[in-house]
Amino acid sequence: MRSNVRLSVIISLLLAVSALGAKPGWAAGGAEAFFRFPDMVDARLRPDGAGVAGVRMSAGSAAVVYSDLERDEERQLFDVTDYAGGESAIGPVVWIDNQYLAIQLHESVEGIAQLLETKVSSRLLIVDTLEKSADIYSVRTPGELVDPLPEEAGTLLYSKSGSVSKVYRLTVSKLTVDRKPLGKLDLVDGGQFVSDNELFSIEGYVHAWHLGQDSKSSMALRLNREEEALQLVHLHVEEGTPEVFESWPLDDSESEQKVIPVARAEGETEFYGVDVTDQERQTLYKIDYRADTQEEVYRTQAYRILDVLTSPNHELIGVKVVRDGAVSYEYVGQEADASPGEQSEQLRVVIDRSTHKGRALVYRERHNLPGRFMLVDDKGAVLQQVGEVAPVPSGLESARLEQATVTVEGLEIPYLLNLPSSLPTSEKSVPLVVLPHGGPEGLYDTPYYDPVAAYFVANGMAALRVNYRGSGGISSAHQQAGQGQWGRLMLEDIHRAVLEVKKRPDIDGRRVCLVGASYGAYAALSLAIQHGGDYQCVAAISGVYDLNLLVNSTDLNDTQREQLVELMGVSAQETDALMQLSPLYNLQDWSVPLFLAHGGEDRISDMEHSHRVNKLLEARGFSHEWYFDAHAGHSFIDPEQRRALYSDVYRFVHRQLEREAGSSN
Template identity: 25%
Template sequence: MRGGHAAALVAGLAFAQFWSGAAPAAAVASGVEAGSPLELTEIIARPKVVDLKVSPDGRHYATTAVTDDGRTILHILDRRTMAVVHSEVYGGPLGVGEFGWHDADHLLITSTYKSELAEGRGSAGIFILNVKTKEIRRVWGGEGTSDYGGFEGGDLGARIDDRHYWLTVGPSGSTYSEFPFFYLYKLDIFTGRATKVLKSPSRAASFVFDKDNQVTHAIGLPPDDFDTTVVHRRKGDEWVLEGTYRNAEGVSVPVRWHKWDTNRILYRDNRDAQTFGYYWVDATTGAKELIYREPRVDADEVVFDEDDVAIAAKHQYDYPTYVPLKPDHRLVVRRQRLVAAFPGQQVSIESSTADGIEHVLRVHGDREQGQFYLWNEYDGKIRHLLDPRPNVKAADMPATQAVRFKARDGMELVGYLTVPQHKPAKNLPLVVLPHGGPHGVRDSWGYDMEAAAFANAGYAVLKINYRGSGGYGKDFHYGWYRHWGLEMQDDLEDGVLWAAGAGIADVDRVCIYGASYGGYAALMGVVKTPDRYRCAIGYVGVYDLNIMHESGDISRSKAGRKYLDDALGTDPADRAARSSTPHVDRIEVPVFLVHGMQDDRAHFRHYEEMREALKAKNHRFETLLVPRAGHGARDLASVREVTCRMIDFLDRHIGDREPTDPPDECQFPGSKKLPYEYFEGTS
C-alpha cells in the first residue's frame, strides 16, 4: 500500500533512460486515426522476452520469459543461430528471479516464489549454471543462515573476486512485529560456503562498500518506523551512528565511494531542499559539493565516466529527461548518436561483452514494452535481436502523453493521458485511474498494459500524480498524510475537469477505477462527488479506514501500526468520515467490486462489508472474486477475465451499450471461470 525510502543506485557507464521527442504528445493531440482495435488477448499477454543479457565472450544470450501462470523461466541461446541450447524451468510455484553472467561459462540465477499462491516470500535459493556442461548446482538454499531460523531471503550483491560475492540475508515474509536485522555473508559460488561477516547495526539494512570491497556504511530502519532512515558508519570493528533522519524532514544517505579518490563519497540528500540531489562529500571534513539537483522533482541518477566525472543526470518531472552536464563529453556525444536511431523512445544498455564493444540495448516507450537490439560500438551497427510481442506492432497500440494542469488551489499536477489509437481524441468517455500506494508511489511515462487495454476499447485514460505521490518533493509526499478523501481526492476531480475543458473527455461519461489505494479513491469518488462519475470500479480496494487500521498485514507490525496512525489518523470517527462503506447511502451510480480472496493487504473484509452495505441498500452492483489471488490477480487467465469484465462494465455505463444490457460472458478458451455476481438492485 505504500512506498518506502530507498537510495537510488548511480549508473556507471550505462546510459540513462531518456525522452527524445514530443511525437506521442503530437499524436494524441491530433486525434489521428491509426488502426482498428486489437483483440484483448493481444494486449493482455505475457511477453516472449523479459530480459536479455549477452555473455562476456559474446557467444551466448541468457533470456527470461514469463509463463501463463506467472512463473519466470530462463533460456540460453546460441549467439550464432539464436537457437535455445538450454532452459531452466522450476517446478511448482518456483521461478527464475534475477540472473547474471559470472564469466563466459557460468550464469548465476536466483529462484523466487513467482506464483499467485506465494506472495510475499523471498528468494528460494541461488544457483550456478555451467553453460558448457548444462550442470546446475544450488549454492545457497535460504535456510538457517541467520539467527532467525526458518525460511530466509537472500540478496546477492557485489562481486568480490573471481569466486566470491556479498550476500545479504534476512528472514523472508512480513510476520515480524519489528523489522529484522540483516546479515552480511561472503559467499563462495563454487563451493556454496557462506561465511558470516557481520550483522547490520540497524534493521532491514543495505550496505555500502569502498573500492577494496570493505563495508563502510549501513543504511536501515529503526525497529518500528517506516518513515525514519538510520545511517551507521563502520569504524574498525564497531558501528558509529552517523545520522537518524525523519524522512519528511530530509535524509542524507551514502550511495558509493569515488572510484579513485578514497576520501570522497557520493551522497543522495534532500535535507536542504525539497527534492533529492547528489553530492560528493569529503569523508574527512564533511564538505559537500553539489553535482546535480532538479528543484521540481527528485534526481533519479547521475551518470559518470570511467574517471568518475559526472557527465549527465536523469529525472522525470513528466517525461524521462536526460540532462547533459558535460555536453561535449565523448560519452554524451556517443549517446546522442545512438538514441537518434530511436526517436520518441527510451534506450538503456542491459549488458555488454567483456571487451566493451558489443552492447544489448532495450528500446521501449509508451506503445512498446521493449525491443532488444545488439549495438556494435566498433562499427556502429545496430541489429534487432528479439521482439517480446511479435504479433503486435507498436503503431497499433494506444499512445500516451504527459499532461500538466492546475488543481483548484493553483498547484500544478502532472498526469498521463492515454487515448484510443483508432478514433479522434475528442469528447471521449474517460476512465480516471489513480495509482495505488498512495504515499511515495507515482505514475510515470511508459507502457502500461492496463491503460492500453482500456484505451484500445475506446476510452481515454487519465492517470494523475495527485498530492501524496512520490518524487515531487518532501512536502508533496509527506505533507498530505491524513488527507485521504480530501485534497488527494479533489486532485482527481480536477483532472476530470481539465480533460473535459480540453475537449478530450465527455464530462457526462466518466468512470473512476483503481486498485489498492486506487480502489479507495474510486469508491470515495462516488461518495464525495456522486454527480461527477457515472460508475466506479474498486479492485482489491480499501473501503473502510478503520478496517485497514485493524486488519491486514500492515497492522500486524509496530512500524505498520505507526504508519497507519500517521497516514490515516488516530481518530476512528475521522477515519470513518473518510471511508466509503459507512457512507454507501451517498453512492448513486453502479459499482463493480473485484477482490482476491487471499488478500492480506487490503483485507478481504473490505470487500465483504462493502458488498453487504450495497446489498442492504438494494443498490446495483457487480462483483468478481479471484479465489487463489492475494493483492491482485497474477495468472494470465485471471488477469484477462478481470480486464474483460471491467471493460464490459465500462461499455454498459459510459460506453456504447446500455446499463440494462446483460453482461458479457468473458470466457476464454481453456480457462476456468471466476465467481461473478450481478446484483440488479433498485437504486
C-alpha cells in the first residue's frame, strides 16, 4: 500500500449546519459541531521555536495571529478583510527571521478579459511581530518573494520580472510602512533595486524562481518569446550561460501533457508540478528533470490546485486549491506506522521545524478528532497545543474505526467502517449508511476525520466507506484496475463490502441507506437498481445519471473525453451500451425511497442529469424528494446552502430507516 495519505483541511467545506434531531437513545451533539467554519487552518513555527504564526478563519475571512509560546499570549497581526477588503486573499505566511513575518497579499483589480492572472494584484507585506503596534511594511515594487533567507536576519530575496527578469537581495529595515505616502527624499523600497543588490538576471519574463539549496543557483520558469516557448532554465551566480532543462512550446495542443513545475522538491532538479493542459488541474506530480522521471504524488477532489506547500527542506506538506470558488488547504502526510494493508488511524504531518530548541510544529488528525496543530520536542513529546481546526464534537469521544478488506474478482478491496462507541441497552444493532466517494478514479477515502461520516456515527449509525477499484491512495495496480469498470466492478466492490459488513451482529442489515455525491450519487442509484432489496433508501447529490449526456458534453476536451471513455469501457458512439450503464434508463421498476439533490451552479455535473431523473419519476407517479438550489455549486459549499441540504438529507435517512425498523418489528 502506498504510504502517501491525505487529509483535507477544507476552509469552506467544514461549514455550519443547523441542528438535526438525534435518534432516541443516542446523546449526539448538534450538527453545528460537525459542519462549521474551521478555526486555525495553517501555522508556521518561528525559526527559534519561541513563537507561532497562524492563520485563523472567521466567517470565511482570514486573519494572521502570532502566539508567543514563552508568555502564552496570542494577538492578531493582520486581518485580510479589514485591511484589503472582501475580494482579497493571502498566500502562506513565511518567517523572514525571528522578528519579521512575510505575507503575500493578493487583491482583485480590473484586468484584461480572459487573462485571469491580470485580474489579481500581488504585493509583499512585512509585519514586525515584536512591535505591539504591528506596523505593516511592504515592498512596493511589483514582484514575488523568492526566499526569506531565515539564516540572514532582516534579509530576503525578491524577484522583479519583465523583458529582463532579476532577483535582488533586500533589507527589511530599508522598507517603508505600507500605504504611507513617501516624502520628497524617500526612495521607493529604500532604493534597493540596483545592480549592487542583484543576484540573478535573465532575459525573458520569469513566472517563478526556485532557489537552490546554496542560494547561489536557481531554476527559473521563463517565457522565451523568440522561441515561442516556456522554459525551465538553470542559473548559477558564477556561470554566465543559463542551461535549459526543459522547454514547452506555446501552442494550443490539448493532447500532449505539459507538467509545469510549481514548487521545488527535495532534489536539486526535482519539482512538484501540474499539467497545464488539464483544465481542472487536480493532480500533482513529482518530476526529476535530470533523471527524466515523473510520478503522480497527490490528487485532490477540489476543482484546481493553485499552489504547493512545502517544508523548509522542500518536503511536500499540502496544496492550496479552489473548491466552488473558495480557497481551501489540503495537507498531505507520510505515515509509516500503519499495519500491513492498512493506513494509520492517525495522520501526523510535520509542518515546520525550528533551527533552535529542537522543536517542531505537527498537524494531527484522527477519525474522531478534527485537526490539531501541536508543538513537539525533538523526541516527539507534545509540549502544547497551538491551535485546532474545530473542537471535538459530542458523541465521538469513544467512536471506533475498523479497517478490513473484501476480495472481489481476485482484488483486495479495502473499506473503512466508522462505528458508534457502544450500543444503547435497548438496541442490539445499528443502521448502516454507505458513503461511496466521488471521482471515481484517483480519489479515495482516508481513515481520518470526515465530518459526514462522523455526524452519522455520533447519531447512532455506522458509516461505511469503500475504496473500490480505481480509487487512489492504495497502489497503482489498484487504481489501474478501475479502467473500464465505471458501472461494473466498481459497483460490485461497494456492494460486496456492504454484504460483508451486514454479517456483523452489531449492524442491522435490514436498515441500510446509500448517501453519495457526484460519482457517489451515480453509484448509489445504480446499486439500488441492481440490488434494491438490500438498500432501504438512497440520497443522491450532484450526480451523473445519463452517460450519453456526460461523455458527449461540450465542456470536455478531447483528452478528458478519451480518459472518460477508457474508464467507462464504452466509446461515445456506443449509445445502447451507455444507456445500459445509465441509471436514467433503468428506473422502470424503481421502488426505493429517494432523495435527489442538485445545484443550479454546478460546473462539474450538469444539473440536467438530475432534472431528467426527477421528471421521469414524476411522470411515472413515483413519490420522491426533489431538492434544488439554483445558486449552489457542485459541493453545496456555501454555509447556508450546505446547512439546508444536509439537514434535509439527515431527516430523510433518519425517517426512512426508522420506518423500516417499525415495519420489521
